Amino acid sequence: MDHRLPDSGDALTGVDMFAGLEPEVRQRVVAAAVPRHYRKGQILFVEHDPGDSLIIMKRGAVAVFRTAPTGERAVLTVVRPPDVLGEVSLLDASTRSASAEAIEDSQALSLSRVAFMELVHSNPRILDAVMRSVGGLIRRLTEQNADHVFLDLPGRVAKTLVRLSGESQAPMITIELNQSQLAEMAGGSRQSVNQAIGSFASRGWLRTEGRRIVVTDVQALRRRAGMTG
Ligand SMILES: Nc1ncnc2c1ncn2[C@@H]1O[C@@H]2COP(=O)(O)O[C@H]2[C@H]1O
Secondary structure: OOOOOOOOHHHHOOOHHHOOOOHHHHHHHHHHOEEEEEOOOOEEEOOOOEOOEEEEEEEOOEEEEEEOOOOOEEEEEEEOOOOEEOHHHHHHOOEOOOEEEEOOOEEEEEEEHHHHHHHHHHOOOHHHHHHHHHHHHHHHHHHHHHHHHHOOHHHHHHHHHHHHHOOOOOOOEEEOOOHHHHHHHHOOOHHHHHHHHHHHHHOOOEEEEOOEEEEOOHHHHHHHOOOOO
């Protein structure tokens, strides 16, 4: 049975890496890609698996994480549409640099390394976007390193919440993340992250609702994280 998506270039709408390509080329990408569905909690791949595909997010959310020998997890990022995942091992033809788990029911397109390389050779313009993507990743890593040196834990929790709030200007922003996941992202123990959340809640910057966090004053969180502009 053919599981390929019936639509054409539309499946790549908003995906920076394929923006600006001719419609026929976009159609070729979609035709070469295989749709994937991941249930919440499903592991897409683990660190050191062969890195044989680029995953283009269409719906849902995937957490990228590393696991310590003690079993402790550090969440490096949460990837949502229209972002892609898996570009690192695609570029260095090596193994996965981190593991990935669907944290919501998700849909994606999986493009094999072979198909991606063919595409790059016939459309070198894609390399512009690939370089932007890798540049963006290096920039985020630099920022994360600096945060671990310059920010205390409440500052990192505040910054993580600001980042997860995205560009939203809404007076209330709901983040579907429990406090353990937040601790894994901010790089702290669950207990100290809970304390930071409790202190932000007492100041009216957010409230918790079960497995959600509702941000009510993103500007205050920005200030606590030392973010300007
Ligand atoms: N520190 C990080 N921040 C954001 N994304 C990352 C980070 N490390 C790895 N990734 C992503 O997670 C993917 C894991 O598989 P790859 O190494 O193929 O490609 C990696 C990137 O897409």
